[in-house]
Amino acid sequence: MITVKDIARRAGVSLGTVDRVLHNRGKVAPDTEARVREAIHELSYTPNVHARNLSHGRVFVIEVLIPHLQSDGGYWAEPYRGMQRAFARLNMNNLEVRTSFFNRYNEQSFVDCLDSIFNVGGDAPAPDGLLVAPVVSVESQRVLAERIAQRNIASVAFDSRLHGTDIPFVGQDPRQGGRVAGRLAKLMRDGGSSVASVTLGRVDLHLLERANAFREYWAEISSGDIYDLSLLDGSEEEYRDELVTRLQEIGADLGAVFMTNASADLLAQALAIIGIRRHIPIIGYDLLAQNAQLLREGRIDAIISQRPETQGYEAAHMLARHLAFGTDMDAEVLMPVEIVLPENMDSFQSE
Amino acid sequence: MITVKDIARRAGVSLGTVDRVLHNRGKVAPDTEARVREAIHELSYTPNVHARNLSHGRVFVIEVLIPHLQSDGGYWAEPYRGMQRAFARLNMNNLEVRTSFFNRYNEQSFVDCLDSIFNVGGDAPAPDGLLVAPVVSVESQRVLAERIAQRNIASVAFDSRLHGTDIPFVGQDPRQGGRVAGRLAKLMRDGGSSVASVTLGRVDLHLLERANAFREYWAEISSGDIYDLSLLDGSEEEYRDELVTRLQEIGADLGAVFMTNASADLLAQALAIIGIRRHIPIIGYDLLAQNAQLLREGRIDAIISQRPETQGYEAAHMLARHLAFGTDMDAEVLMPVEIVLPENMDSFQSE
């Protein structure tokens, strides 16, 4: 193993000088620097991570900014679990992880979190790294981006991109998901040439893109109609009743339905109420407990998954490596579009 | 951060004694030991990985035992790549990785590798860890198991289990793969109620199980016939001709074909030669370059993948962690059964 000592000897300088060159902390004569760099190159030196971390003894603070784990059907617990797995695996004792939970349906809650994290007006230090699911309005995203840029904090966005920035992203391409849903609708439908995509809850760029891609795919492969049922607000009952009304309007030509976010349950209920004789396949999103149950019972027919646990794992791992080992971060890490059927769902459970 | 120093002080002993307790190297009075253990517990001490690795300065040798990367359509390059990624990510400088490639169609080649690795008759040290794809005869597996047991080497089997041992396994459950193939056949078939599974090349327990599960699944959901085309030996032309003959015998009732290992190409050719008017879907296995090409061109219809890259990554990571950090290994890490269609194949490419 090549150490700083070897380089120092080879370049005819001291350890201190080598270190200064390694970390560009100036105060070193040009020709000395050249000699050192040459030695580093020739001996192909790689720093010893353990010695480095042991020595500087620095503790990195990573802040996780994520919606409440119970919200969205428990979806966020998945990436959160992945993050914990990553931190546990790295088992570094110089990593301190803090978590702030926000309510993604209340912008103020998100902004409050930001203020507290970045300690507006205070003097406590900002975190060294940030893991954030920027599932908020474009406006709030802008505030976040500003804060990050100001303090120059190493950050990773997971689940959704941080709009208008080049901050590393770990998640799925929503358009691919929509297309795959279209293909599954085609495969599974048993008569009926029109399809519908359903989105419940407030507007979300990610879901919008999924729905659009679904629509475009269907237009490519079929001449059937495409209906877009986006219901913004309401109680579960209102949602269901509205779905019944709208689906009934579509009528007998309905071939399949794509649910762009969780709560496929309501959709299954609505279809049951309408009572079409022919089976209308439902394609849902995300392998949550409830969806898994529906799939197992045959009340929905397929689920598209975006590997949320892996998203969290990869995001956390990448950030921690960056902080502790100084490695570069990827601009984006895309998750595959996974097709879950009753036959392979068990193989996903352990994840 | 709690250090050994803190424990030593708390227990009123020296560092040396604490270390002896931590590593059970005896020579410590029962009551002293008790005091130390109590201190460890009370202060909830966790060793500093960096200091540990830096200190003992030990280099762990990991041996990778894998079929030639070019064989089996380049399949083995995938897990191999995953292993390299794992080692690179861990970027530990106290890990030395060696690789032995064997010819899985020549048992002697495997046994020779074993002899050289375990240095039969020599005095060079055996490796500290072993990553092996035991895709050989049960007999050779037994030899391997014996060698591992003899020297008590930390080992992980990937792709296939090491028969008759409880050595940690990273891979896919072959039965689940077979069932999913059955479901896809059902979904994609366009008339025809019988199906066939095709296996080319020598007998392999893993593939056999896949084919059996496929057969059983089809029997559950359909009354159509199931044909099992296992061709043991031959050139590509012989395989193809034989396939043509056998498939023609099945005739017009053929609904879909499942190819349990790669080389779906020959199958596509055979079906083209027969020239059935109706489209006969082909379900292939493993997202190799050739299979991907076939899928893209629409010459096969679906591929089931077992995440070979991840298999390698997880296997290597688990073993390295075990050696360097002393963590426990999981008894088995199962890969999900992934369904790849033209619509989502791009999302798998980056892997």
Place this chain on the structure above:
DNA sequence: TTGAAAGCGTTACCAT
């Protein structure tokens, strides 16, 4: 601009 030396937490060895 450069060098020397202390210290990070752990292990291993030698002396008691």
Place this chain on the structure above:
DNA sequence: ATGGTAACGCTTTCAA
């Protein structure tokens, strides 16, 4: 059976 201490490779501080 126990304590003391050097060493691992690197960073940081202080002096020159």
